[in-house]
Amino acid sequence: xxxxxRVKPNASSFKVVxxxxxxxxYVPEKPEKGKVNAFIESKLSKMLGxxxxxxxxxxxxxxxxxxxxxxxxxx
Numbered sequence: 001x002x003x004x005x006r007v008k009p010n011a012s013s014f015k016v017v018x019x020x021x022x023x024x025x026y027v028p029e030k031p032e033k034g035k036v037n038a039f040i041e042s043k044l045s046k047m048l049g050x051x052x053x054x055x056x057x058x059x060x061x062x063x064x065x066x067x068x069x070x071x072x073x074x075x
Contacts, residue, residue, distance in 0.1 A: 004022075005064075037054050040054065051066050
């Protein structure tokens with residue numbers, strides 16, 4: 001499954017928020033040297049219990065993630 005998300009780096013804590021049909025991921029990392037990307041993949045993999053991989057948007061705040069399941073999918 002492909003999920004489009006918007007990333008907000010330098011947040012006070014990690015959280016995933018749904019606004020309408022969009023998902024915003026707040027990340028406490030600085031946007032340098034791939035730290036945000038690595039944090040997103042690691043944290044979401046643990047939360048969802050599946051593989052999470054960024055497939056587009058490595059240097060952008062809008063990213064496409066490839067995941068086996070997502071929060072509102074129920075599986």
